[in-house]
Every structure is written in C-alpha cells, then in structure tokens.
Amino acid sequence: MGLNDVILLETMLEQDRRRSAPNMDPTQHHTFFVAKHYLRQNFSLGHDDLLSGIVDGEGDCGIDAIHLFANSMCVRDDTPLGMLGRRTRLELVITQTKNTAGFTEPPIDKLLVSLPKLLTFGRDEATLAQSANPRLIEVTRRFLETYRALELPELQINVVFAALRAQEVHPGIQRKAKELEHCLSQLFAACEPQVRFLGAVEISNLARHATSITRKLILAENPISTDMEGGYVAVVRLADYEKFITGRSGELDSPLFEANVRDYEGETAVNQSIQDTLEQPDPAEDFWWLNNGVTIVAEKVQPANKMLELKSPQIVNGLQTSWEIYKRRSSNSSTDRRSVLVKVIEAQDNAARERIIRATNSQTAFGPSTLRATDQVQRHIEEYLGSKGLYYERRRRYYFNQGMPVDKIVSIDQMGQAVLSILVQTPHIARSSPSKIFDPGIYEKVFAPDRELPTYYACVKILRAAGDFLVVDGGIGIVEDFQYHLAMLLGMVLTGHEQPEPRDVASLAEADFSTGVARELLRLIQAEYERANRSKRVLLLDKLAKDAFVTEHVLQRGREFLHGTTQTAAPTQRRASRHRERSKGF
Incomplete structure (x- = not known):
C-alpha cells in the first residue's frame, strides 16, 4: 500500500461526509463510515440501527461502535426474538476506528481489560456505570440477555480495528490479537471469535463493494x-x-x-x-x-x-x-x-x-410497520416532510440505501417516538417499546389521519432539537436516555400547555428554540432520575428512561415549571423571553 491509497481514502471519507453526514463530527463520521461499510456486507440495518450502536466518547471502554445481530437482523430494544427459533446465529460486532498510520497494542490491551467486565453474566452494573457509558452498558446487557434467551444459538464475536492510514499489521500486533480471541473464547466456550484489522486499502475496498441485492x-x-x-x-x-x-x-x-x-x-x-x-x-x-x-x-x-x-x-x-x-x-x-x-x-x-x-396479507390483523406503511396518512407525511427537505422512510432503509444524508432521514419509528413523547406524553414507551406505535388503539392516536401535517414535522423537529442539545451538552452516550423526556417537556413549555393539542404543536413547525430553557428542563429531568434512584435504587439511566414512574414525576415537575411554581424556575416573563431566543446549537 502506498501514499495514494491513504489519499484516496481521505477523499472518499470527505465525499461521504459531505453527502451522507454533513453535520457529523469528522471523528464520529470515521466510526460511522467504517461501521456502515463493514456491516452492510453481511447484515440488515438501517440508519437508526447504525447510529444506535455508536458509543464513542467518555466511558466507551475502548469501543467506538457495538452492534448485535440475530440471523443478520439488527437486535434493538423490542426486536421480537420469538420468531428466531433454534440454531439462531447471534453475532456481536465491536468496532474501533482511529485516524492513525498503524495499529498499536494499547487499544487491544484496553479491550482485554474491558470485555471481561462488559460481557460477563451477573456483572455489577452499578460498578460498571462508574467507567462505562450508558449506551455501552445497555447494548452489552441486551447481548447477554438475548444470548441467554435464545435456544442453542451459534455465537460469533467480531472485533474490528480500523486504522485509516495504516499500511500493515506488525506480527506482534497479530500475536496480541490472538490473546484477545483467546480471552473471548474463555468468556464463551461456544464462541467463534475473530479479530480483524482494516487499513486504508481494506476500508476503501469495502466502500467500493456494492451490496448484492x-x-x-x-x-x-x-x-x-x-x-x-x-x-x-x-x-x-x-x-x-x-x-x-x-x-x-x-x-x-x-x-x-x-x-x-x-x-x-x-x-x-x-x-x-x-x-x-x-x-x-x-x-x-x-x-x-x-x-x-x-x-x-x-x-x-x-x-x-x-x-x-x-x-x-x-x-x-x-x-x-x-x-x-x-x-x-x-x-x-x-x-x-x-x-x-x-x-x-x-x-x-x-x-x-x-x-x-x-x-x-388481508387475513392478518394490522400491526407491523411494513403494512402500516401503505396507509394514506403515511404517504401524506412523506410528501409533507419532503417539502421540508426531509426523507420519511415508510419502508426501512429505503432512503438510507440511496445514500441520502442520515440527518435528513426520518424513520417511521422515530416519527412514532416523537409523537409518543410530545403529544401522547409517554416518553418511557418511546424509549423502551417504539414498535407499540403500531398496536391497535395506539396507532390511531399517533397517526390520526385528520391531523395537521405540520404537527408531525414539529414533533420530529423538537425531538431532534432535544437530541442535538444533549450531544453538545453531554455527549452521544446520554442522548437516548434523556431525549424523549426532554422533548415532552419542551412540547409543554414551548406551547404553554400542560397537555399540548396537535394544533398547538403544529404552530411550532417554524419556531426556533433556546438552549437556555432546554438546560433548565434537563436539570429537572436529572433531578427526577436521581430521586427515582434514591427511592427505587435504579442507577442505570436507560432503566430510568423506560420507567412510567419517572415519567409521572417528570410530568409533574414540567407542570410546576410551566406555571412558575418550582424553585429552579425563572419568572414567567423572563422564561417566555428565553423561549423565543434563537440559538445556533438548538
């Protein structure tokens, strides 16, 4: 491999970032790029799946991305495992990406220490939370629970080290990789561990290789x-x-x-x-x-x-x-x-x-998103969001496979989570069971056919604004655990109503939001998480985010804030002024 290979990969990375992730931090995009092209060769995943596995940041334990698959299907919170049956092939893919000219021992040493702590049944999650970020803890817990729940699964664990400017792998590094494979074999006797190194040539080849359809x-x-x-x-x-x-x-x-x-x-x-x-x-x-x-x-x-x-x-x-x-x-x-x-x-x-x-499938009761995607309301949402420069994926991976910018793609699941959080005020369900939006009775509330279309756009805008603020304020690891509660409170405060009506939310479609009010609301949510932890002894953020008890108390704090009755709330007039502030980051 020569200098030209490195230059060509750098060009490829920059072109992909401009096209598919223009607002993504370059370092995070490196992880996104490698994970996307490595995983798409063998697995089925959309942009939500891909982004959910990125754990890079404080407390990542040397892991930039971690994804779980069962029979090539990405496993998320409410993925149905019952349909997988016996002899399921379970695969855990761990990725680390560095913009370096070679591979070194310290990253492997870090995983030799971290993986036995992360991938051990009966682990102490309270202790683990002191060194590992919430998203990493949640994904590895999901892996352990899935492995235990399946009957006689075949297990493969792949660890991928990518170095964007690497030319070769030193024999000493290869020997170190064997240590890591042995470590994984000790953790799971039936495991097929594999450590793989990707340099500039290998990464470029993966990106050039078209996925067979x-x-x-x-x-x-x-x-x-x-x-x-x-x-x-x-x-x-x-x-x-x-x-x-x-x-x-x-x-x-x-x-x-x-x-x-x-x-x-x-x-x-x-x-x-x-x-x-x-x-x-x-x-x-x-x-x-x-x-x-x-x-x-x-x-x-x-x-x-x-x-x-x-x-x-x-x-x-x-x-x-x-x-x-x-x-x-x-x-x-x-x-x-x-x-x-x-x-x-x-x-x-x-x-x-x-x-x-x-x-x-006319004999089957409605439910899954693949069938709901044919509804007229879903077509109308797609058309309206298209006029706002967004791509609404009624069908999984439809726009993702076309290479549309990931920050412009809105999945049907994300839309449901936004409406559940802001209009239905059940952020714990949005966090834990997004597929419930397709259940009879709930679907009709979330996707009412006579609802003003700007309502859906405003819900997504608020949810994403909450996520953007959290990334800046605390890093990607906390986003999922606070985003839905924060979106719920923003909907209340920005409309001025304890229970916003669709028309109230629709009026926010073209509004700009303030980071100041978001920061105050986040403090309220964090205070309730801490209170719930003291009373229920649930330390882990993802479990708190999925708890209806927490939602009930966050709602009450939101009502107090709205009416200026909390100690942390500023006077109503000053708050109303801040709501109208414009901020580049939010």
Missing part, C-alpha cells in the same frame, strides 16, 4: 407467465428453496421477510400440519398440492430457463411455510424431490408493491 431462484420447471408482463408461477424443489432463504452461515435470512406482516407463530396446529407433511412424505402426493405456497415481490425479475434472477426480493406471504421448510434441514432431505409453489411478481412501483403486500 440480486438473488437467483432455481426452478424445478420453466415458469408459467401470463400476458401481463412481470408475473410468474413456478414450482421450486424444497432443497433449492431452502438455499434461497438461507444466509451465508446457514441461518434463516431474516431480511428476506421484512415485508411479511407476521412473525413465525411457532408450534401452531397449522405449522404442525406442515411439519408432518414435510417429515412424512406420501409418494403419491407432492408438497405443493397440499400447501398454499409462497409469494415473492421483487423490483425486477429476469427469467432464464429454469431460473429467475430477482432484484431486491421480499417474501411477502408464506413465512410459516418457509420456516417449516427451513427447519426440515435437520432431517435427511437429499432424496426429497418434492416442490413448493412460488408466485413471483415484478413490482417496480412502490404503490403496486404495497397493494400486493396488503392483498396477500
């Missing part, structure tokens, strides 16, 4: 198509279908099923019947005679004899059948010549794709 489906016979272009019906050998739905390491490829509105339902009577049919074949009957089959939607379908090449395929119906076919891998199926019926539909237009998803 094309898959081949091998057919038993030539497909049948109608006069209408883009629709095919075919039968696929069970073994070939298994290969199609299986990931690189033998796990079920979860991203293929993101548009399916149901999770795997387990040992139901219907699924047991499918199992019995698969395990006890009747030589006089083919499997597809007895099963409704599978529906796949793709952006483009290219037939070639007994094969279909699919661009961005999604299995929109047939998850239960797919799971049972996948589970049969444990049996000897090499001589099984049976097939499954597969419908493949080319739908280049988003609206057409959504109609197919809705129609093929």
Whole structure:
C-alpha cells in the first residue's frame, strides 16, 4: 500500500461526509463510515440501527461502535426474538476506528481489560456505570440477555480495528490479537471469535463493494407467465428453496421477510400440519398440492430457463411455510424431490408493491410497520416532510440505501417516538417499546389521519432539537436516555400547555428554540432520575428512561415549571423571553 491509497481514502471519507453526514463530527463520521461499510456486507440495518450502536466518547471502554445481530437482523430494544427459533446465529460486532498510520497494542490491551467486565453474566452494573457509558452498558446487557434467551444459538464475536492510514499489521500486533480471541473464547466456550484489522486499502475496498441485492431462484420447471408482463408461477424443489432463504452461515435470512406482516407463530396446529407433511412424505402426493405456497415481490425479475434472477426480493406471504421448510434441514432431505409453489411478481412501483403486500396479507390483523406503511396518512407525511427537505422512510432503509444524508432521514419509528413523547406524553414507551406505535388503539392516536401535517414535522423537529442539545451538552452516550423526556417537556413549555393539542404543536413547525430553557428542563429531568434512584435504587439511566414512574414525576415537575411554581424556575416573563431566543446549537 502506498501514499495514494491513504489519499484516496481521505477523499472518499470527505465525499461521504459531505453527502451522507454533513453535520457529523469528522471523528464520529470515521466510526460511522467504517461501521456502515463493514456491516452492510453481511447484515440488515438501517440508519437508526447504525447510529444506535455508536458509543464513542467518555466511558466507551475502548469501543467506538457495538452492534448485535440475530440471523443478520439488527437486535434493538423490542426486536421480537420469538420468531428466531433454534440454531439462531447471534453475532456481536465491536468496532474501533482511529485516524492513525498503524495499529498499536494499547487499544487491544484496553479491550482485554474491558470485555471481561462488559460481557460477563451477573456483572455489577452499578460498578460498571462508574467507567462505562450508558449506551455501552445497555447494548452489552441486551447481548447477554438475548444470548441467554435464545435456544442453542451459534455465537460469533467480531472485533474490528480500523486504522485509516495504516499500511500493515506488525506480527506482534497479530500475536496480541490472538490473546484477545483467546480471552473471548474463555468468556464463551461456544464462541467463534475473530479479530480483524482494516487499513486504508481494506476500508476503501469495502466502500467500493456494492451490496448484492440480486438473488437467483432455481426452478424445478420453466415458469408459467401470463400476458401481463412481470408475473410468474413456478414450482421450486424444497432443497433449492431452502438455499434461497438461507444466509451465508446457514441461518434463516431474516431480511428476506421484512415485508411479511407476521412473525413465525411457532408450534401452531397449522405449522404442525406442515411439519408432518414435510417429515412424512406420501409418494403419491407432492408438497405443493397440499400447501398454499409462497409469494415473492421483487423490483425486477429476469427469467432464464429454469431460473429467475430477482432484484431486491421480499417474501411477502408464506413465512410459516418457509420456516417449516427451513427447519426440515435437520432431517435427511437429499432424496426429497418434492416442490413448493412460488408466485413471483415484478413490482417496480412502490404503490403496486404495497397493494400486493396488503392483498396477500388481508387475513392478518394490522400491526407491523411494513403494512402500516401503505396507509394514506403515511404517504401524506412523506410528501409533507419532503417539502421540508426531509426523507420519511415508510419502508426501512429505503432512503438510507440511496445514500441520502442520515440527518435528513426520518424513520417511521422515530416519527412514532416523537409523537409518543410530545403529544401522547409517554416518553418511557418511546424509549423502551417504539414498535407499540403500531398496536391497535395506539396507532390511531399517533397517526390520526385528520391531523395537521405540520404537527408531525414539529414533533420530529423538537425531538431532534432535544437530541442535538444533549450531544453538545453531554455527549452521544446520554442522548437516548434523556431525549424523549426532554422533548415532552419542551412540547409543554414551548406551547404553554400542560397537555399540548396537535394544533398547538403544529404552530411550532417554524419556531426556533433556546438552549437556555432546554438546560433548565434537563436539570429537572436529572433531578427526577436521581430521586427515582434514591427511592427505587435504579442507577442505570436507560432503566430510568423506560420507567412510567419517572415519567409521572417528570410530568409533574414540567407542570410546576410551566406555571412558575418550582424553585429552579425563572419568572414567567423572563422564561417566555428565553423561549423565543434563537440559538445556533438548538
């Protein structure tokens, strides 16, 4: 590797920062860039997932980013684990990025000390909180709880050291890496640890390598198509279908099923019947005679004899059948010549794709975001936010995959969290269970179809303003644990109402906010966190942020502040003036 490789990577980094993260600190962008391009090769994650794993800053224990995946799917707070079943492939990816010309021993030594403390069951989190930041503690706790909850998971831990100007790895560093791998093996006997070093060439190659979004489906016979272009019906050998739905390491490829509105339902009577049919074949009957089959939607379908090449395929119906076919891998199926019926539909237009998803799942109660994304209110929000220069992702990763600036992308989950915090005043739910916005009864409150569209824009603006303030005031590690409560109080104070109405919030769409009032409100929240800790002995911020008891008391402090009855509150007239101050940072 020569000087040119380093220069080319520096150019690539600067171009990516200007395009996808213009407001991100350059050092943080280095971590973001490396994590994005390393992870996207093998895992399914959106911009929210990617940003949630960045823990760089005070108390990072030598870790810049840490992400958890199950069957290639990013695991967050309320990710459903029940659908993963046995033999789940669980992967923890730890990343450290430095703008240096080489790799040194101290970063590895730091992880040799930190990881046994972070990745040990029964760890003392109160003691850990003295040296580790809240986000790092939460992600590693999630990993331990997920590993314990899954049945017979396969565990892989990857540690990635990236040096943006490195040319080679010294043999002494390689030996040190072996120590770290041995350390991880001692922590988890069944673990497959791997330490990897990325220099300028390796990082550049990852960035240049386009993520494959094309898959081949091998057919038993030539497909049948109608006069209408883009629709095919075919039968696929069970073994070939298994290969199609299986990931690189033998796990079920979860991203293929993101548009399916149901999770795997387990040992139901219907699924047991499918199992019995698969395990006890009747030589006089083919499997597809007895099963409704599978529906796949793709952006483009290219037939070639007994094969279909699919661009961005999604299995929109047939998850239960797919799971049972996948589970049969444990049996000897090499001589099984049976097939499954597969419908493949080319739908280049988003609206057409959504109609197919809705129609093929009409028997299922609404709930997951993939189905709600077709609602008219979601389309209207996308159009309105687009007029404000924001990209509203009704579909996960839609704009992220197009390379749009991450600070301009608003996910449907983040919108729900903003409304839950500011209008519904349940920031603890926004923090702990954002997917609840899709539950019947809650969804209608969050996404009321007759609500003024500026309300949604204002909610996101307030939530993000709260996050921006927290980054400046205390670093990225505290943002998630205070952001939702702070947004709730800002909504109250800026509208002047204890329970803001949508029209009150909508009036804030073009408002500017003051860092002064945000700082006062943050002190109120911190005081309530401390009080809750004294009464409930819950020290960890993320647990306090998810506690309804804390929300109740923060709300009361907010009401007192609003009416000028708290000791820390300034006189009403002075506060009202500060609310109107303009500040570059908020």
